[in-house]
Amino acid sequence: MNNSSKRAILFVSDGTGITAETLGKGLLSQFEGISFRQMRFPFVDSPDKAAECMKFIRKAHAQDGIRPLVIMTMMNPQISTLLRQEDALFLDLFEVFIAPLEKELGVCSAHAVGRTHGKTNSEYANRIAAISFAIAHDDGVSAADLKNADAILIGVSRCGKTPTSLYLSMQFGVRAANYPLIPEDFERDRLPDTLLPFRNKLYGLTIAPEQLCRIRQERRPDSDYAALETCRKEIAAAERMMRLEGIVWFDMTSRSIEEIAVQIMQSINKKQ
Amino acid sequence: MNNSSKRAILFVSDGTGITAETLGKGLLSQFEGISFRQMRFPFVDSPDKAAECMKFIRKAHAQDGIRPLVIMTMMNPQISTLLRQEDALFLDLFEVFIAPLEKELGVCSAHAVGRTHGKTNSEYANRIAAISFAIAHDDGVSAADLKNADAILIGVSRCGKTPTSLYLSMQFGVRAANYPLIPEDFERDRLPDTLLPFRNKLYGLTIAPEQLCRIRQERRPDSDYAALETCRKEIAAAERMMRLEGIVWFDMTSRSIEEIAVQIMQSINKKQ
Numbered sequence: 001m002n003n004s005s006k007r008a009i010l011f012v013s014d015g016t017g018i019t020a021e022t023l024g025k026g027l028l029s030q031f032e033g034i035s036f037r038q039m040r041f042p043f044v045d046s047p048d049k050a051a052e053c054m055k056f057i058r059k060a061h062a063q064d065g066i067r068p069l070v071i072m073t074m075m076n077p078q079i080s081t082l083l084r085q086e087d088a089l090f091l092d093l094f095e096v097f098i099a100p101l102e103k104e105l106g107v108c109s110a111h112a113v114g115r116t117h118g119k120t121n122s123e124y125a126n127r128i129a130a131i132s133f134a135i136a137h138d139d140g141v142s143a144a145d146l147k148n149a150d151a152i153l154i155g156v157s158r159c160g161k162t163p164t165s166l167y168l169s170m171q172f173g174v175r176a177a178n179y180p181l182i183p184e185d186f187e188r189d190r191l192p193d194t195l196l197p198f199r200n201k202l203y204g205l206t207i208a209p210e211q212l213c214r215i216r217q218e219r220r221p222d223s224d225y226a227a228l229e230t231c232r233k234e235i236a237a238a239e240r241m242m243r244l245e246g247i248v249w250f251d252m253t254s255r256s257i258e259e260i261a262v263q264i265m266q267s268i269n270k271k272q
Numbered sequence: 273m274n275n276s277s278k279r280a281i282l283f284v285s286d287g288t289g290i291t292a293e294t295l296g297k298g299l300l301s302q303f304e305g306i307s308f309r310q311m312r313f314p315f316v317d318s319p320d321k322a323a324e325c326m327k328f329i330r331k332a333h334a335q336d337g338i339r340p341l342v343i344m345t346m347m348n349p350q351i352s353t354l355l356r357q358e359d360a361l362f363l364d365l366f367e368v369f370i371a372p373l374e375k376e377l378g379v380c381s382a383h384a385v386g387r388t389h390g391k392t393n394s395e396y397a398n399r400i401a402a403i404s405f406a407i408a409h410d411d412g413v414s415a416a417d418l419k420n421a422d423a424i425l426i427g428v429s430r431c432g433k434t435p436t437s438l439y440l441s442m443q444f445g446v447r448a449a450n451y452p453l454i455p456e457d458f459e460r461d462r463l464p465d466t467l468l469p470f471r472n473k474l475y476g477l478t479i480a481p482e483q484l485c486r487i488r489q490e491r492r493p494d495s496d497y498a499a500l501e502t503c504r505k506e507i508a509a510a511e512r513m514m515r516l517e518g519i520v521w522f523d524m525t526s527r528s529i530e531e532i533a534v535q536i537m538q539s540i541n542k543k544q
Contacts, residue, residue: 031379032382040537091369097363101303104361105303124528135407135438167442170435265314
């Protein structure tokens, strides 16, 4: 093996390949210290496209001196058989799980491509509506709009409200608005009156002052807004207000937007 | 089996459970005509939380008259063993794939929870930056901003630019701006001058007039803007302009934002 090169890993699918990539990255994160170069091969749904992918496998094998890994979700077993002529480690998610599911459910699967993100179901329409909602209600919204939200994220400027509310809308179809806590709220030392009627759907976000300071410095270097002292004061004030009002809050410091979004979903579900 | 009820399917993980849910939904989409009620159990990382989940499995089994399906990603084998005391069909994504990967890579996996969406890597930072970019550059941006975009989506109002650019940023870390084509562009019958220097990173979106009409009707019922005739004219004009300038475009009519986003990624990669 040529140690200077990275090992190739291919995410192959006759659909978008997003499932293969998501699981593949989860699996690879368990193997520290090994570098991979990742390649996506979506929509591999014909012998021609399979041939392209096979050529890449051979090339990568020769270049790296070691066979590539192939993580796939293939609905079409014929295309899958073609690919398997090459020397690689093939892990096919659908292959492994479709058979036990067919047995358990007592029916055959459709083996149809492109259903994962199907547009026909109401879940999809719901997600698109939620995304529009999140965009339209980013950073300060009217009371009328807050009424229609499933969740309202509050916190200081740049603590992560926007990406978290977008993720909530995109992944879970939740209509998430967000509402920044600003210096005049801190002076009054209480939550804006607009928010109080919606206390039961408020979720707070917080973050370590040092991390907030770094994020704000990128946006407005050397400003008062970005100063560590300002970040410290704002966060302390925001947490105090949320504590007083009994608002649950989540710390973005060492957690990703995905993790926080799932925690917020858990809170929402518990209330329902 | 009680036919009036839906069969329970649980997405269980000691992490966010997003991987289990993504794959699980992909698998279930292959079984038409069977209704499932889906439940998420994220962060099942202690015997207490496992016990909660086990209680739910028993309850669902009794209620449905048939054992539930459990799709899981469990890093901690001890928690997994606890769950498996219950009667359900367990499909554990990590269990099935970690062993062959360990063998292939010649190392042991970390069996550590919460690495999938790790915050420490530059990929995460890149995604967050791209999301901010997409939000800041939604619907009409300055020429200076267009320069910094990886991709600029163009198309008529409400054809799907916003959710697609957000998905591109969130899933792939692409800095996607979007730029609406508006009636005055159609009158001039050419792309706005602002866009022309960036021809190589323009991607068009289009949609069937009937579908656009439905979407616009929801937004502004009985307006000129939403009239089928307007939709037809705008789409024809937009497609003509894109054809003249040699801009690749994608049809949102029967494809999801995920599918279109992956196709745009393929175009971006080919150019690089």
